[in-house]
Amino acid sequence: MNSKYKTLFALLLVISILVSGCLQPGSEENGGLQEFQQTKSIMDTTVTVAVYTSNESEASRVIDDAFDEIYRVDDLMSPSKEESQLNILNTRGEVGNADPAFIYVLDQSKYYSEKSGGDFDITIQPVLDLWRSKFLPGGPQEPPTGEELNETLKLVNYSEINTEDGNVSLKPGMKVALGGIAKGYSVDRAIESLKENGIENAFVNAGGDGRYIGQKPDGTPWMVGLQNPDRTGQYVTAVEARDTAVATSGNYERYFNESARVSHISDPRTGYPSEGIISSTVIARTAIDADAFATAVFVMGEEEGLEMIEGLEGIECLIITEDRRLVYSSGFKEYELNESEISG
Incomplete structure (x- = not known):
């Protein structure tokens, strides 16, 4: 990649320093609202729930309710729980x-x-x-x-x-894998729980699949960094997330065996690991849409994946190809932040 790679570090909410399992209050913002967030390991990933509210006890209650929704989805759809x-x-x-x-x-x-x-x-x-x-x-x-x-x-x-x-x-011998959809669904359930509890400004992020509602109290949007697949801790770009969801599917984090370097996403047409692109990031209204369509684009590849996205209303994508090109859907850059917005 070129200079488009930016090290965003603490500027990005999605990589804030967290202590797992503990409610972490942030600094007080405009209107007396304060950010509270908690991180737990669920669904074989790290899940963060963050809310803006003026009351710590209320924050603890609504965050617990949101996590309860995620635990419920995990209990139903975990491949490793015997009774799921x-x-x-x-x-x-x-x-x-x-x-x-x-x-x-x-x-x-x-x-x-x-x-x-x-x-x-x-x-x-x-x-x-x-x-x-x-x-x-x-x-x-x-x-x-x-x-x-x-x-x-x-x-x-x-x-x-x-x-x-x-x-x-199912027919005999068939099995289903919900790794490309259950996590997004759990994020949506957690967000709906927060909204039902009166929270207007919050985000839930599950291993890179996030949904963001409202904004920060100063009126600025949530910022989401999209990971540089070549460099841990660096980001290729950042997008504005306001009442929207963002999910990325890629082959640079999970492998059946590290030495084999086999993609965890296989093409149902051929049975072989998907090739041609390193990652696909989708912006959608809901996390389940973003999660599933990101997986679909990754399997379909650059041309077919982009064609599908262009035919879907309210959904955009960014593809990183194996030769490190950035391929955007027609409306993706409307969400992209420039360097002054990131640093400002």
Whole structure:
């Protein structure tokens, strides 16, 4: 990258210094409002809830309520919790009297699949399992064969997710992965909880997927830094986030095996790890939209992903390609902050 990379550090709210699990009061702002924030490890990531209010006890209560929503989503949709409805579905192939929130996320996933022409498909889990098995300790440490992938791809078909009459079922052998959607949904649930509790200015950030409401008391917007995939702690740009959500999907943080350097996002058309771009960042009204469409763009690649985004109302994206080009959707730069706005 060139000089567009900016080290933003403390200027960006999303990288404020936090103490996990403790309510952290900030300095008092205009109108007697004060920033309170808390960070916890949930859903295999770091989640921060920050609010502006004048009362610490109120801040503690509303933040706890917001985290309760995230814990509830995690209890339903964690792949590692034995009693989660996601784990039950993947183990038994069906869930009776499924929680409405679980059904909602599954139904929404089919909407994103349709919008992306099938490139976003939560039934990709058998393919991810196949790749993971190849690079676990004791595995062959080499990619699956074409024959193995083709056989496994027979289990990938979002249209086979049945959510009728409050029950969920899959065809034998199918499994779903909610890593590209559940985190965004949990952020939305936390934000809705804050709004129901009368909070007007706040943000919730879950491992880089964030939703921001209102503004800071001085009238300035939240600033969100977009990570430089080549340099930890540096950012390629910053965007203004006011009543909007921002999510990034990329292959520079998670690997099945560090030496294998295999992307955690596979293409449901081929079974191979997605290639062509390093990251896709999406701005949308809700975190679930931003999360899912960021994943879809990452799978689709530069041309198809950009074409999809241009056809969606109120959604923008920034793509970083493997050759380090920045590719913007037509309206993305309306959110981008210039250097004077960042430093000012």
